[in-house]
Amino acid sequence: MAKKQQTNKPVLVVGLGRFGIALAQQLVDQDKEVLAVDRHRSLVQKYADAFTHTVEADATDMEALRQLGAEEFDAAVVGVGTSIESSVLVAANLVDLGVSQVWAKAINPTHGKILTRIGCHHVIYPEHDAGVRAAHLVSGQMMDFIKFDDDFAIVKMRPPKALQGKSIDQSQPRKRHQVNVVGVKSPGKEFVYAQPDTVVNPGDTIVVSGDVSQLEWFADHA
Incomplete structure (x- = not known):
């Protein structure tokens, strides 16, 4: 080959x-x-x-x-x-x-x-960074986690109930939870960047950005 x-x-x-x-x-x-x-x-x-x-x-x-x-x-x-x-x-x-x-x-x-x-x-610091990342993934809805130096992070996660079956405009995650839904990946479909009329379904995977503490709350409580 x-x-x-x-x-x-x-x-x-x-x-x-x-x-x-x-x-x-x-x-x-x-x-x-x-x-x-x-x-x-x-x-x-x-x-x-x-x-x-x-x-x-x-x-x-x-x-x-x-x-x-x-x-x-x-x-x-x-x-x-x-x-x-x-x-x-x-x-x-x-x-x-x-x-x-x-x-x-x-x-x-x-x-x-x-x-x-x-x-x-x-x-x-690979071992430290891996430990921090794992701590965010072992429980809750998060599937992947990338943190930046200023406590800003981007995560891949399962959609919390507050978003399921609603469009971004209806759920308003930025206004209500201070996080931004960047994109949505539905099973068997291509990744799409989130628009106001994008509907998030229970089986979807979403990419969300925001402050780490807000993301943690959003993933576990929204």
Whole structure:
């Protein structure tokens, strides 16, 4: 089977732990070219055919990164998580090489603070973020949850009773509940952006935006 033709600029992923593997695989699924780097030969061999390029190298060594052409990448992700020292060294090397967007995984706030101070553009807390997201999903109507920094969120959820069988104009979620219904997905039909005359049925899935506290109340009590 022929490989998909990659589009957009390639991404450098350092560290083939669970986080790095999942991230690299998703990038490949999005038709992006990925250079995956790890210092463990067994992991490099295991994932040799999974990504566009998979290379054995020690990214804490600046010269090794230069030989890989790391400075030519616009985006790099540091997925190293078992050693804070290694994570910081890799991230510092990528920043010093002038990579425009350096993303790095942090295992705790102190780690994240160090990464930020050495110049990382984006610090990710995957375990913390996953825990927060799961807390919103384990009960109630929410099916997916994305929170932004200012307590604004977008959620996918089952429609509460206040919306079922009514049009958006009739239920008026923005006026009555301070949330905005963005779109509706009915079973077997395409997603549609919500209009005043869009009717929400009990079996639908809706996408709603608003303040986190308002969304939580809306999902469980409306």
